[in-house]
Amino acid sequence: MATCPICRRNEAVPKYKPFCSxxxxxxxxxxxxxxxxxxxxxxxxxxxxxxxxx
Numbered sequence: 001m002a003t004c005p006i007c008r009r010n011e012a013v014p015k016y017k018p019f020c021s022x023x024x025x026x027x028x029x030x031x032x033x034x035x036x037x038x039x040x041x042x043x044x045x046x047x048x049x050x051x052x053x054x
Contacts, residue, residue: 002018004010006027010020019025031037 002012004012004020004024005018006024007020012018013020016022016025019028
């Protein structure tokens with residue numbers, strides 16, 4: 001089994017996979033909510049901005 005990506009000490013538990021506990025799952029969720037994790041966005045990919053003029 002793989003280790004928990006948050007604490008890296010314990011093995012993942014099927015109920016909380018890939019985490020070892022509810023605590024580690026909640027830590028990960030909080031990181032998403034606070035913006036610690038982010039999916040990078042290219043300025044070129046924004047709809048409505050490429051090639052449009054007023």
